[in-house]
Amino acid sequence: MAKSRIFFDENGHLNDEGVALFVDALKLDTVNQIPEQIRRHVEDCAECKTSITGVLTLLEEEDYGDVQNHPTFKLRKRPFMQKVPPILRIAAIVAGVCLVAALAYYLVVWKGGVAENQVHLPSARAIPDSTAAPKKSSEEPIHARAEKFAANFTPNPEFEGMVQGGTRSEELTVVTPTNDADVRPAEAQFNWQSRSDDALTLIVYDNHGQAVFSVADTNPPVRMPIALEPGLYYWKLMNEEEGLHFGKFYVRR
């Protein structure tokens, strides 16, 4: 690294070499490699800015694109990008952004199975229609039913890690359900207090990670329109940008 003192004159301003170094950096896009002492001085010195910009003005027609080496700066070799016209670079960036957005939409909406402003029908875990013929208990062994019932309460390792004691946002306070609360099947109600008026999205998952209920752009309180089958459930509150709360509760008879 060049010694900074050789770039200053007796008055503490940049000398010709100091000015030239900064100009080289501007021409070669290596401003971040300028010694800090020089950068800090120029930030606060109008006289040196004028000198630097003055020399830069004179070199406006000088092509530094062919410079491969520099005594002080490490130069990146990007011949391809330098040859690509700016409008094509912009078009490439726009195309890339559209592709990423389409992929994200596919992954979040179609693969995640959660669409905005829609209330999902419950999965097969919900209490079945009472008018339907009851399943004969003899059709399923007791121990199998017991195992199945117990499996509904098995914690989901991934979701357990996301459950927090509090919320991620200082603006939000969850009222109900608190973590590990017991809720009756038809009495699940979600309530929270928020300092902002933003409408949020609420999603409820079973312990297998399947979304069983969701509603977008909603304000509290939110009452479940369906009765959940006994088991362990997780729920999430989120705004357009990030998740604000992730909690869990149990449904018991």
Added chain:
Amino acid sequence: MPRFVDPDFELFLADPHALLLKYQNMITTIVRLYVKGGMFTQDELADMVQTVNLALLERVGSIRQNYNHSTLLRTYISAIIRNICRRQWQINPKRRALLRPLTDGDADQHEQLDRHGIKQSKLLFAAVMKQYGRHGPKLTICLKLRFRQPLTRSDILAWWPRCRRAELKKFLGHFGGDFEKMTDLVMYTTATPFFNAAEQKVNTDDALRKWTAKRIEEILETLNGSIPGAAFNEEALRILFEDSLSPFILQD
């Protein structure tokens, strides 16, 4: 790893005349810029190029002594040529009388930009902004406030990375949309508490306005002091700044 030595300097040591021959186009272009800027007449172009050549040959010894091989030689020589030309202009009273930059309000700033080259002006403005280093993000915010341009989340986070979400939302609530009709008084009164929180200071509303005004004055001095014959005022700065935000306003 051997340090890179500019081959132009090796040529300079071996044969200074040969180096000057190599740099003649650059020297002529530089002097022509000063002619275009009104510091010399067109008739003086050839004489001034010769004056610069002779002055550089006289400085061969001092260049050998002072040049520390930290920059490209052509850039270093350009800085010396600038000093030579400015000195020649200063010592001649007739030349100083020739240069009468238009004062504020005397010229349409679009015309000023056309005259000095829109592309050149945009590049120089960008170069000036880069020289503000750490002050750049705050300067961008203050210029946006001054010129009533909507602030973005990235503007604020570039300056205050630890800005809390609530503060960010509140500030953008005031200045993230259209606030063109907001008076300076209301704007600085609203913005100052935010800046005080970010900088852990207790400044008055006027402090921010003065800081912005001082930076604008500096930028204009830098541009006008760098481009021979330039006479930009705040309107030109506004045009250049807005173009830097949406780079299709000015056509090169």
